[in-house]
Amino acid sequence: MASADHQGRKDPTDISRADGAPSTATSCPVHSHTTEELKRNGLRKGLGRHRDYVKISVPEGKGNKLPSEWWKTIIALVYAVLNLVLTTVMITVVHERVPPKESSPPLPDKFFDYVDRVQWAFTVTEVNGMVLVSIWAIQWLFHRYRAIVGRRYLFILGTLYMYRCITMYVTTLPVPGMHMVCAPKLYGDSEAKLQRVLQLLSGGGLSINGSHLLCGDFLYSGHTVILTLTYLFIKEYSPRSFWWYHLVCWLMAAVGVVCILVAHEHYTVDVVVAYFITTRLFYWYHTMANLQTLKCSPNNYLTHTWWNPVFNFFERNIMTQVPCSFCWPMTWPPACLKNPCKKYSMVQSGREE
Template sequence: MAASELIEEDEVRIPVEANVTSLNSPAQTHPQRVANGNPTHHALTLSPPADDHDGTNRSERSGLCSLVLIQSLNRKLKRRCEYEKICAKEEHTDRLPNEWWKTGVAFLYALFNLVFTTVVITIVHERVPDKSVSPPLPDKFFDYVDRVPWAFTVTETNGLILVGLWLIQWLFLKHKAIVGRRCFFLIGTLYMYRCVTMYITTLPVPGKHMVCAPKLYNDSRGKIWRILRLISGGGLSLTSSNLMCGDFLYSGHTVMLTLISGVICILVGHEHYSVDVVVAYFVTTRTFWWYHTMANTHTSLFIRDEFPLSLVFNSISAQELRGAPNNYLSRVWWNPVFNFLEKNVQTTVPVVFLSPRALLSSCKERYHTIGIERDE
């Protein structure tokens, strides 16, 4: 609804009665003549009221005009309030646009880095030194805690449960498009970092219990099949898809886990060095906090509403705060990507869940809209 259309509809129209005389008054108006005998068109002579009844009618008309004016102003004020509510609602909606196409771009980014990780693992596997030549590196945690064979299975089970819970939670979120693209970008970036650390330094296996697949050397076809098998099994030991070694620094399982119990089980199973887990924890948490600090900068710097200066800060846009010269968080290499993903997100994303009924209604409405567009 345009503001101009609403204002045009709300124009106060006051009925004006001109040249109205009482039926009981015999007086009439006559054009005034000048010396040449031609009447003037602007000079009019009004006869005085015939009696007191005309004054009473004039008072009634004045009261009627006042009543009409008050009613018009009330209607205008009411519509103005409704207009402001609609504008406020539209403004709030525009501050958190879905932009599903950006979510799709972030998903492709994450998918590419996950596939690229399997390629790097296949390459690194060929460079892992043999256990007989290079024994496992000394690890302080391994010196005090013996290996528990089933611990790593617990780790992967925890990871699968967490991924399932995340998917269910994500489906019922109101702003799932924004949350989804943030998650996809973070996962893709963390696994890209992991590709770098795995490739530049290859560590020996952390334990003699580990069984590594034979090396293929120049067999390109065999390497491709290994990549496809790793992708199809999700890189999990539970699916027997990951028999390759070398993907130690840093731990990809730690990246996906948020339960401390799952992270500890990685170490108890002696599947990763302690440094792998520690580095993965710091890289994951700091990247997550870094990104969301930048995303919420426009609210964290505001002053409370009871202070007059808050009006000044509230007028500053999120882009100006995020791009401020003293905001050193914006100096990361992925800041242009961040600006692309978060450009139109102008406020903190609230944690709002949809009921199953509301979710089904939303899906039906979208399906109906798509059907109409196809028919057109």
């Protein structure tokens, strides 16, 4: 039998509708407190006056700083460098298979039919690419979570160039224009091929410095990969309010991609495929990274990618979206600048007195 103290009072844990009908709230799990817990917390009187308090359970560790794990970033760097070297070797191999332009003329391309070649256009592409990469390097250097962001960039870049090795090797296209000058073939001279690989690596694969005179690396465009991927990372890891900054970087990337075609250095399909693969891989990776709570869902087909185990290795301890937080790369300044990537609305609750 209830004591006299409880005869005229409803149990705080008894939830019912105002019209007397039974509540359906029991179908959802709620956090209820026993009377003893309320006494210990000193909330029994407050709960009697205000029935609108809701306990919000905050997962442990959410407020902690995201772990840097630089050793994982170094692994991603090694992975990217290996694929870049492999790409350079593959360019040297494919160059030997490119048919002479006198016997195999360029393939028909609709863009080339309407736009004549501009000789200096490819220089604009490479200058824009170098400027964008420099901007991204400075932004990355000042990012608080540069280790996490860096390994994401390196892993995606390395994977894109690994795909490029495959597409270049399986399908060797003829040169896209009669203006192209290809270095003479070496056939079985392995030492000379190694020198070409080193020359390509030393010049960063750029034509502007005269280090890239090989042909065959058409499908798909590596310049489009760099321009597109760098812009996507610049936008993703900078404040949303910096629309002017994003616009300038987008214009640089877009002009650089268009100038590839204006210079007739790649077929249109090379640029289209490069853009598609780069954007899809970026979106897939960041969807999985920002929505890791769905990784156990049977309907999440993104986990069927071959690189999902590598993703789990890199992102195991990053269970939330990486905030746009910036600080000095050195440790001597005590304060850091912080700018949120997105605007979050505060949870508000109305209370009936």
